[in-house]
Structure formats: C-alpha cells, structure tokens
Amino acid sequence: MAKPQDVNDAEFDAEVIDSDIPVLVDFWAEWCGPCKMIAPVVEELAGEYDGKIKFAKLNVDFNPQTSAKYGVRSIPTLLIFKGGAPVGQIVGAVPKSVLQARLDEALTV
Numbered sequence: 001m002a003k004p005q006d007v008n009d010a011e012f013d014a015e016v017i018d019s020d021i022p023v024l025v026d027f028w029a030e031w032c033g034p035c036k037m038i039a040p041v042v043e044e045l046a047g048e049y050d051g052k053i054k055f056a057k058l059n060v061d062f063n064p065q066t067s068a069k070y071g072v073r074s075i076p077t078l079l080i081f082k083g084g085a086p087v088g089q090i091v092g093a094v095p096k097s098v099l100q101a102r103l104d105e106a107l108t109v
Contacts, residue, residue: 004055034093
C-alpha cells in the first residue's frame with residue numbers, strides 16, 4: 001500500500017511542483033497533537049488514491065523555507081498541488097470525508 005513520502009526543502013520542487021499527478025502535502029510537526037490525529041487518515045487516503053494522487057509529508061520544524069513560501073502558519077495544513085501550483089488548502093484535523101471531497105475536486109479540475 002502507498003504511504004506518504006517525506007519531503008524536505010531541497011527536494012520539494014522535484015517531488016511536488018514537478019509531479020505529473022496532483023500532490024497532497026501534509027505540513028506537520030512531531031509535537032503537534034492534531035497532526036498526529038490526522039496522520040492515519042492521510043495514510044489511508046494515500047492507499048485509496050494510489051496512482052491518482054501523490055502524498056507527501058513536510059516537517060515544518062526542519063523545513064522552514066517551504067513552509068514560509070506557502071504561508072503555512074498553523075498545522076496541520078494540507079495543501080493540494082496540481083500542475084505545480086496550490087489548488088486547495090485544508091487547515092486543522094478535519095474528517096476523512098472532507099479530505100476526500102477536496103481530493104476528488106482536485107482530480108476533476
């Protein structure tokens with residue numbers, strides 16, 4: 001089963017911006033309780049959308065450049081990228097159904 005891939009500032013463009021398919025990026029930190037709550041949901045979705053959407057995780061504590069570039073001020077923040085640009089943003093630990101709706105929307109746009 002597919003799992004979210006850890007990315008960092010240095011490889012963000014290659015892994016996310018240059019991707020041929022949409023990418024959901026989970027901006028998180030080890031100390032963040034809501035991040036830990038949403039992580040299993042993101043892992044489940046990575047399996048369900050395998051081959052259609054790529055999933056990545058970026059630790060904001062170790063990758064401040066990318067976090068700042070995309071205005072991430074609170075975590076968890078989930079950004080959906082398509083064609084190299086953000087097309088959706090979800091802030092906070094939300095239900096799986098909300099994430100699914102946003103991912104499906106990104107696939108149809």
